[in-house]
Amino acid sequence: MLKVDGIDVFYGNIHALKGVSIEVLEGEIVTLIGANGAGKSTLLKTLSGLLKPKNGSIQYENKSIAGKAAQTIVKTGISHVPEGRRVFANMTVEENLELGAYVRKDKQIQKDIQKVYETFPRLHERRKQLSGTLSGGEQQMLAMGRAIMAKPKLLLLDEPSMGLAPIMVKTIFEIIEDINKNGTTILLVEQNAHMALSVAKRGYVIETGRVVLTGSAKDLQASEEIKSAYLGG
Numbered sequence: 001m002l003k004v005d006g007i008d009v010f011y012g013n014i015h016a017l018k019g020v021s022i023e024v025l026e027g028e029i030v031t032l033i034g035a036n037g038a039g040k041s042t043l044l045k046t047l048s049g050l051l052k053p054k055n056g057s058i059q060y061e062n063k064s065i066a067g068k069a070a071q072t073i074v075k076t077g078i079s080h081v082p083e084g085r086r087v088f089a090n091m092t093v094e095e096n097l098e099l100g101a102y103v104r105k106d107k108q109i110q111k112d113i114q115k116v117y118e119t120f121p122r123l124h125e126r127r128k129q130l131s132g133t134l135s136g137g138e139q140q141m142l143a144m145g146r147a148i149m150a151k152p153k154l155l156l157l158d159e160p161s162m163g164l165a166p167i168m169v170k171t172i173f174e175i176i177e178d179i180n181k182n183g184t185t186i187l188l189v190e191q192n193a194h195m196a197l198s199v200a201k202r203g204y205v206i207e208t209g210r211v212v213l214t215g216s217a218k219d220l221q222a223s224e225e226i227k228s229a230y231l232g233g
């Protein structure tokens with residue numbers, strides 16, 4: 001579904017991604033693991049068109065999307081939930097969800113909003129509330145709900161568990177698995193490597209802009225290197 005081959009990404013003269021190659025097959029959950037500043041968010045931003053690679057190729061459903069505008073990429077079925085729950089603060093919960101569907105032309109939008117409310121009952125309770133006044137965890141739910149409204153084929157999730165209470169972390173990961181079971185392929189960036197590997201099929205470890213290790217989630221969980229560096233020993 002997605003094939004990234006040897007991409008280089010720069011911020012000015014900072015070389016953030018150095019020849020990164022990854023692959024995501026249809027139906028998978030694939031996770032990117034790495035320390036702070038490794039380049040995980042940079043990779044997601046490049047896939048969704050917020051950054052342009054200097055070299056290398058990005059093939060999505062056998063078409064090149066490298067360097068295409070974000071508005072073009074979102075229409076091909078790739079939806080990005082960036083780090084830090086970016087919601088439109090001055091719009092209500094419901095307006096944010098409606099906006100998530102702006103790329104769609106079908107008539108199922110209201111039905112899908114109801115489905116998001118079933119997944120996140122808290123958002124239903126708060127549907128008329130201005131999003132900027134939601135709690136951090138509620139904003140995270142809204143950011144995911146808005147991405148689901150785009151009916152993506154490929155969902156890019158950046159640190160969905162960040163800042164959430166432990167019980168909510170569990171819920172968010174259950175929801176990620178549900179979204180996947182309903183047919184959406186997922187590329188997941190997570191600090192919580194333990195949870196990420198428990199839902200993912202495969203993973204890539206990124207260190208200072210390079211992929212240094214890849215394997216099945218099971219093998220990565222068992223790796224001594226991963227255990228000591230990312231799973232707390």
Ligand code: ATP
Nearest residue numbers: 011014016034035036037038039040041042043083
């Ligand atoms: P974290 O887990 O801390 O979010 P990350 O793996 O997502 O880290 P990135 O945000 O992709 O890391 O950053 C990769 C590198 O690029 C870091 O060294 C970072 O300082 C640098 N970087 C990111 N954004 C910019 C920017 N706008 N301008 C300059 N450098 C940047």
